[in-house]
Amino acid sequence: MAEEKRQPSRRDFLQMSAATLAGAALASRSEALLPASPQGGGTPSASEGIDLPNLTIAQAAEQIRRKRLSPVELTQAVLNRIDRLNPKLGAFITVAADQALEAARAAEREIQQGRYKGPLHGIPFGVKDTHYTAGILTTAATPVLRDFRPDFDCTNVARLKNAGAILIGKLNLPEFSFGGYTPGCNNPWDLSRNAGGSSGGSGCALAASLVLGATGGDTSGSIRNPASTNGCVGLKPTFGLVSRYGVIPISWTLDHLGPMAKTVQDTALLLNALAGYDPLDGFSAPVSPQDYTRQLRRSIRGLRAGYIAESQIAQFHPDTKKAFFEAVKVLEGLGAHLQEVVFPERMLATGAAHGVIRIAEAAAYHREFLRTKADLYKTTDSNVRTTVEAGSLITASQYLRCQRARRLFVEDMAKVFEPLDVLLTPTMPAPADVEVEVPETYRNWWNLCGYPALSLPCGFSSDPPGLPLGLQVNAKPFQDATALAVAYAYESATDWHKRHPNL
Amino acid sequence: MAVDRDFIRNLAEANGLHIPEQRLDAVLRQYQSFLRSIERVDTVPLPRETEPALDYSLESIRPPSGNAASGGRR
Numbered sequence: 001m002a003e004e005k006r007q008p009s010r011r012d013f014l015q016m017s018a019a020t021l022a023g024a025a026l027a028s029r030s031e032a033l034l035p036a037s038p039q040g041g042g043t044p045s046a047s048e049g050i051d052l053p054n055l056t057i058a059q060a061a062e063q064i065r066r067k068r069l070s071p072v073e074l075t076q077a078v079l080n081r082i083d084r085l086n087p088k089l090g091a092f093i094t095v096a097a098d099q100a101l102e103a104a105r106a107a108e109r110e111i112q113q114g115r116y117k118g119p120l121h122g123i124p125f126g127v128k129d130t131h132y133t134a135g136i137l138t139t140a141a142t143p144v145l146r147d148f149r150p151d152f153d154c155t156n157v158a159r160l161k162n163a164g165a166i167l168i169g170k171l172n173l174p175e176f177s178f179g180g181y182t183p184g185c186n187n188p189w190d191l192s193r194n195a196g197g198s199s200g201g202s203g204c205a206l207a208a209s210l211v212l213g214a215t216g217g218d219t220s221g222s223i224r225n226p227a228s229t230n231g232c233v234g235l236k237p238t239f240g241l242v243s244r245y246g247v248i249p250i251s252w253t254l255d256h257l258g259p260m261a262k263t264v265q266d267t268a269l270l271l272n273a274l275a276g277y278d279p280l281d282g283f284s285a286p287v288s289p290q291d292y293t294r295q296l297r298r299s300i301r302g303l304r305a306g307y308i309a310e311s312q313i314a315q316f317h318p319d320t321k322k323a324f325f326e327a328v329k330v331l332e333g334l335g336a337h338l339q340e341v342v343f344p345e346r347m348l349a350t351g352a353a354h355g356v357i358r359i360a361e362a363a364a365y366h367r368e369f370l371r372t373k374a375d376l377y378k379t380t381d382s383n384v385r386t387t388v389e390a391g392s393l394i395t396a397s398q399y400l401r402c403q404r405a406r407r408l409f410v411e412d413m414a415k416v417f418e419p420l421d422v423l424l425t426p427t428m429p430a431p432a433d434v435e436v437e438v439p440e441t442y443r444n445w446w447n448l449c450g451y452p453a454l455s456l457p458c459g460f461s462s463d464p465p466g467l468p469l470g471l472q473v474n475a476k477p478f479q480d481a482t483a484l485a486v487a488y489a490y491e492s493a494t495d496w497h498k499r500h501p502n503l
Numbered sequence: 504m505a506v507d508r509d510f511i512r513n514l515a516e517a518n519g520l521h522i523p524e525q526r527l528d529a530v531l532r533q534y535q536s537f538l539r540s541i542e543r544v545d546t547v548p549l550p551r552e553t554e555p556a557l558d559y560s561l562e563s564i565r566p567p568s569g570n571a572a573s574g575g576r577r
Contacts, residue, residue: 253557352543359537370520383533389522390533393514398541403555405544410556 052077053209054500057266060212061119064111071111071122075104075166078124082168082210085503088191090184091205093129094137095169100124103166110164119269121164125213128199129170130177131157132246136167140248141183142175142384143376144369154246155278156215156257163273168211172201175382176366177217177250180225183381187230188501189467193433196229198222202260203230207468208503213270214260219250219358221427221443223258224455228427228470231457231499233267233487234260238477239450240285242271243278251361252283253403254354254447263497264456264488268292271480287478295481296488301335303486306416306423308442309342315438317430323459323469324426327490331424334489341423343416347445350409353402354444360399363391406448413449417476422486427455427470434464443472452480456487457496468496506535 052060052074063069079097086092107122127133130140132150139145157167172185174197182200187193188208195204199216203226206214216223218236227234235258242257249255259270271292278284307328313321332338366388369377377385417423427443430436446453451474458471471490475483491497504510508527511534515522522530 346547349543349547352540355540356537356544367520383529386526386529386533389515389520389526389530390537392518392520393511393530393534394537394541400555400557401549402541402544403557404549404553405547406556407553408547408549 051209053081053212055212056262057119057123057212057269058263060123061121061269064122065116065119067111071104071107071166072101074122075100075124075168078168078210078212081208085208085210089186089188089195089204089208089210089503091172091195091201091208091210092126092169093139093141093172093201096133096136096167097169099136100166100168103161107164107166117164120160120213120273122166123164123212124166124168125160125215125270126168126171126202126205126211127157127215128173128177128202128217130173130217130248131170131215132248133157133167133170136170138170138248140176141173142378144176144373145248146376150246152246155243155280156247156274159273159276160215160270165213165273171199171205171211171214173198174200175378175384176248177219177222178382178384178387180221182226187432187467188503189231190432190464193467194229196226196428196432198225199234199260200226200229203227203232203234206230206232206260206262207501209262209500212262213266215257215270215274216260217247217250218256218258219254219444219447220354221441221447223256223260224427224443224453224470224472227260227455228457228468228472229432231468231496231501232260232262233264233454233456233497234258235267235271235454235480235483236446236452237271237275237480238285238452239447240283241287241452241478241480242274243276243281243284245278245280245284249361249365251358252365253361254358254444256447264454264484264491265293265296267454268296268484268488271484275480285478290481292481292484295485298485299335300331300486300489303336303482304339304419304421305331305336305486306339306341306420308423308425309340312342312440313426313429313438313442315429315436316426317434317436317461319459319461319463320426320428320430320469324424324471327458327471328424330490330493331486334493336486339420341416341420344412347409347412348440350405350412351440351445351448353405353409354448356394356398356402357406357448359387359391360394360402363388363394367392409445410449413445413451417451421475421479421482423474425472425474427472431461431464431467431469434461434467446474451475451477452483454483454487456491458490458494459496460499506538507531
């Protein structure tokens with residue numbers, strides 16, 4: 001990230017009028033850096049010389065809270081970076097620049113008037129283009145919804161806006177979120193490779209610093225796949241912890257929404273805003289708000305950490321296995337008590353229920369589209385139409401047998417987890433676009449049982465070189481804070497998250 | 504009954520869907536892959552009292568006291 005220009009900016013936006021600031025920021029067309037020498041006599045910045053889009057949420061929030069960084073300037077710097085990089089990355093489907101700048105100016109005014117809302121105030125974020133956004137196209141990357149402009153924000157967008165965050169735009173995905181490959185979205189670490197999916201735009205935008213925070217959707221691993229593939233953090237929370245209301249679904253009983261960010265701390269900050277009961281989501285859990293950042297620094301000494309046996313991931317890529325077992329050793333060094341885990345054979349069979357439940361529910365959602373807009377589905381880079389047509393032929397009896405098998409799966413998972421606090425696996429079987437044949441990926445299992453599952457960077461591949469690898473940390477239901485604490489401990493002991501792609 | 508193009512066509516019609524002739528082979532292949540998953544699930548004996556997880560309850564795995572959750576899911 002050496003090519004960004006140094007741009008003089010304001011030291012203390014309270015010393016200037018909001019209008020002046022906004023005008024200056026709008027005039028700026030470069031990716032701003034916090035200044036090396038203060039203007040207007042402000043206190044020297046703790047982040048001098050750091051390019052603004054590369055800041056984490058926590059870092060930017062500290063500058064904004066101390067009134068050393070204007071939300072307008074930060075938003076403009078992010079928009080400038082999107083202008084420069086999105087054509088070759090394809091992370092965004094829609095950039096809502098005007099709305100973002102308007103929201104940033106409002107945030108600036110609020111902070112100026114002493115109404116600081118907290119660490120998301122003035123922070124630019126993006127959402128997967130399945131999230132309803134009032135007045136902004138919401139396409140799910142399908143021609144079926146090419147003109148769809150919702151008249152309300154989904155719960156997650158509303159909650160992030162209420163926390164003061166700035167919606168920058170809508171992020172790329174495969175058609176209707178189907179699949180782990182996002183057409184047209186390139187991996188910032190190697191532009192010849194894909195960003196994964198289905199929340200590929202979210203992972204790509206974070207790795208390339210086109211947003212400071214994002215959301216994703218996860219039915220079979222679609223938050224964790226791009227988090228791992230792009231070298232960022234993604235949390236599929238416990239089922240019911242984060243509302244799905246106002247988001248285009250795949251499968252009502254498997255879909256999860258959650259935060260994606262550059263660091264574990266940022267992920268916790270986003271979860272603070274997103275988590276909580278929503279009466280508009282029929283599966284929402286009656287949980288009280290809590291501060292997930294407060295538990296990040298708790299010791300993991302004595303914590304019971306299961307890790308998947310090598311025999312169960314024998315066909316995973318060698319670099320993936322090497323990075324995984326080294327990560328396990330790091331956690332052991334931090335005081336975790338390790339236990340090797342071999343999943344019961346029965347789970348490999350009952351786990352197959354996931355694919356049937358997923359597509360039977362998806363077919364029910366797509367029925368109207370199949371009857372009225374079937375010819376609008378994509379014919380290249382997508383098999384959604386074929387899949388939901390075939391899914392429409394699954395009988396109620398077959399579906400319910402799979403839901404009964406799911407009950408056994410959940411019971412088995414509870415037994416596996418009984419002596420554990422967390423269970424560790426690699427997030428992906430291999431680096432981006434590297435094909436390996438594996439009997440089980442251990443990703444959609446966490447959708448089937450609803451347990452929280454987080455992916456964070458744990459290394460880079462050597463063959464092919466330089467591609468991010470992910471560690472998956474799974475915890476018991478509603479113990480999302482435990483997964484975050486383990487991830488934070490690991491992240492603090494390593495420096496994978498400090499590396500950035502050369503764009 | 505053979506699972507073939509006619510089967511797919513008829514089952515789709517019974518479900519109120521028309522699948523064009525040129526799409527039948529692709530849909531057939533996809534449907535057969537779902538059948539393989541169902542066959543795999545069906546290798547597991549289901550105890551008679553096992554109910555479907557439609558309510559998808561985590562009630563039996565309540566969070567420990569002190570956690571933010573005030574109860575399990577419905």
